[in-house]
Amino acid sequence: MKLGKLLGTRVKETPNGANLKSHILLLRAGYIKQISAGIFSLLPPAQRVSLKIQDIIRDEMNKVGGQEVLFPVVMPRELWDMSGRYSSIKSEMARLKDRAGHDMVLGMTHEEAAVFTAMNNVTSHEDLPLMVYQIQTKFRDEPRARGGLIRAREFTMKDAYSFHATQEDLESYYKKVYDAYVRIYKRIGFKNFVVVEGDNGMMGGKVSHEYMAVTPAGEDSLVICPKCHYSSNMEVAVSVCEENDSTETGEMEEVFTGNAHSIDEVCAFLETDKTHTAKAVCYTADTDGSAVVAFLRGDCEINEVKLQKLVLSELSIMDTDKFGLPAGNIGCLNLNLPEGSHVFFDKSLKNLGSFVTGANKADFHIKNVSMQRDLPNVEFVDIALVKEGQTCVHCGEKLTLTRGIEIGNIFQLGTRYTKAMGMKVNMPDGVAREPIMGCYGIGVGRSLASIIEEKGDEKGLVWPMTIAPWQVHLCPLRMDDENVSAVAEEFYKSMQESGIEVLYDERNVSAGIKLTDSELMGVPIRVVISPKTIANGEAEITMRESGEKFFVKLPELISELKCIIQDEIDQIMSKI
């Protein structure tokens, strides 16, 4: 490809409205163009990267027995009524009417299509396990499209669905896909990604895992153990809580605290530490409007996801006046709530002594409370966010917090969809039963953007060899020199003939523009030839990622490039 003919303009300035590194660099390097909020055209270099990522995904899905299919983008309402999701999914699913006035949806996921397609085609347990996948455009009407390809409304996704006769078979297949995903991300070139538990299944929920590219730009908080590699999304992360000791607690005392309402204000007023306070966080359950009050040690924060699972309802912030509760003075002694209310105590309060809590009366708190002595029958639950430095439940190491972008996920779905849609398969015992499903997603564009978050630098994009749009950026300086242009043209031709994917900057522009453009575009190997290098019978090679520079004799250039390319690929593949 000749750079002068390539569709896309490279710019120096940070484009308006772009904040994330990947978004800025993809725009600046001429890889994408925005058409509407969260909707982009992929220009040729981005489409080349996308196709390479798709090829890696396809290869690994085929290796675990996946069968590639293509489901429709536009589907009839009836299919989504069968699963109940036509009404349960809200405005993130785009809907339209066809010319006959029929309700249609744009599929943002394809469980229904997978079950419908497999129904009647899969009738015996001998047909199982079955895994189908597709790579396809999806539209999800994100309320806050952001970050370019990180959270786009339209995106290319690989989604896969598996069917199993038994839970054991699902679990063993799930493990295979788990490993295939690890290989996919390694082959794409990620060095810094983790697999986190999505849901630990303790609540009878479903097992799932999320693949997270670790980056400060991530939307998700992650908890990681540097020793045993326990890793979890903050939403479901667990840790060992420090032991409290309530043995030396003095006598309980109601004290005036006036306008001191927040934990910080109360601590300052009473000259005590947050670790010796119990704070209340108050909600109402969306299902029945009942009160939900959670008590945590003052230095801990509520994990709403965990709390919702205990209440089995979404939660809204409580209007405390409605329940006659004195906001800022709510405490765990003599709390007066209507029947049907929920009160929870986080495990951070276990054995806590000498602590302060609200007096459930305006302007007053109570000091010298002891859990053991004053609230002996409390049961403790885990409803706090994990904090940096807390202890790993598996190995005792100190946990660290970081952030990540979800680049893939895998779920054990169970029989939710096969039951709802009435798909049954004859099992070995002669009974027809619903097969058990798994589902497995990878965002192609999000993976493309996330690798930039990991590797991109102040100069521009940096592509791993396995997904680079081109392998070599041929960068002749002084194209007005006949000798340079002749040598460059010759190498462009011979690189192509040798199967090297080459981007050739044939333009007669300054060295500054050429070198800056090459750094911005991120092709792994840059080959510079100039009057000077030719005089020495050499070309200068610069590795984009390491910055390493060296000279190669012109007659060996092609074979040397092929070696470097193979080495780079081997290095990535050796890690899988």
Next chain:
Amino acid sequence: MKLGKLLGTRVKETPNGANLKSHILLLRAGYIKQISAGIFSLLPPAQRVSLKIQDIIRDEMNKVGGQEVLFPVVMPRELWDMSGRYSSIKSEMARLKDRAGHDMVLGMTHEEAAVFTAMNNVTSHEDLPLMVYQIQTKFRDEPRARGGLIRAREFTMKDAYSFHATQEDLESYYKKVYDAYVRIYKRIGFKNFVVVEGDNGMMGGKVSHEYMAVTPAGEDSLVICPKCHYSSNMEVAVSVCEENDSTETGEMEEVFTGNAHSIDEVCAFLETDKTHTAKAVCYTADTDGSAVVAFLRGDCEINEVKLQKLVLSELSIMDTDKFGLPAGNIGCLNLNLPEGSHVFFDKSLKNLGSFVTGANKADFHIKNVSMQRDLPNVEFVDIALVKEGQTCVHCGEKLTLTRGIEIGNIFQLGTRYTKAMGMKVNMPDGVAREPIMGCYGIGVGRSLASIIEEKGDEKGLVWPMTIAPWQVHLCPLRMDDENVSAVAEEFYKSMQESGIEVLYDERNVSAGIKLTDSELMGVPIRVVISPKTIANGEAEITMRESGEKFFVKLPELISELKCIIQDEIDQIMSKI
């Protein structure tokens, strides 16, 4: 791939509602599943064929300098308002509102997206020519979805858009794409396709060509010259008209014809031949409601497309009463029409003598009319459909009629979109002007279905080697025989290791089922092993298309298969 694990069921019966060969066979062989009217899932074998067709298209597009991109499926209304097509395209374009209430469309073509993406990125004539293409899902809300993948509402399409500084450059590039398309269809394996003129450009209109798979199942009528290979869509086809002779016409005479109104009735009543009548076909122009009356020789039929181009308006059938015309007795003498009406005479009437025409008075016709004598100042135009056996304007051979399915088209678009959207490029003369565009489409699914219309037979599908879902169908008979199953497993493994794409029927079912299934699925080479062939140290090979059968010694099986596969591919490639 093991057949027993392949998603999809094979059935013997013709499915309800399927009439076209390709639709019936794709359903029967388990290649597709209908989700809604005109909306299908591609099961694994169809997706494999589709990907191979896409690879061929991609390769040929890249060879003519095409740059692959990906435009959005969902686009904002504003983009389509720029070209005026948001309102000019009717209900075949699906529309929706996003969560913010914004009007969006599902792109059924991407001229607007291509111009918008190229704008600002392409600023100088030095960036031209530029051709971008994508392979993508499209939704077109066809009023009459039919024939499975032949006319589906959702389909995979390659669409391409080129930009040029001059008309000459467009024309020379257009020729390159024309040839690339011929190569694509030959590589897919079409033997029977033609390129027809879409619009001859005589009317100052745009040049276009349609690629037609020739098949009786086609929706389009085609005119073909077997000698000089002139070929045209009937809509714009031309032919030489036989000479008429009006020298011996007798005296004009008004005759009572009573209830004889149609040409057949009048000819029977007056005992004359249709070739000696002039019939009237009456319309009104949609633009201004004016009358449009076309006269043709009684044996000819009106070509509405040609007539519309003369009137520069869409046409509706005339309510003759409104214009005071006696339906069934309208003739070309003394025709009384309001000012602004259009009257045309087809060239089939030139020099016609002794003919009958309506008397423009109920129950009467006029005999013995002569064009030369009685209507000497008439100008003749070409407004008739070409008939089988008429003469080729290029070489004088007799023309033949056939039917075709449009599997691709190419257009010289001009500046319609660049002008409407305000895209300008600095030209060599220093002036900024709109680049001239071409556009180029291929229906992937329709090509897949059309090759079945060409090749499928009473036993099932027949795939060319270049796009076959698998190259070899390994069909061991008597899998309960340990020897057979051991040999089969071994060959399955060694075929895969040799890079042969193999579908392996590992099921322990009857020979009848296995052989029938293999014929239905259409894989090019079938390899049968059985206790008997193994005893002879052989395997039996059957070529699906020719039916040719022969035996190969087992030790030579793999190398022989590789030879056959290569030969089949070479044979197809030798024709391009």
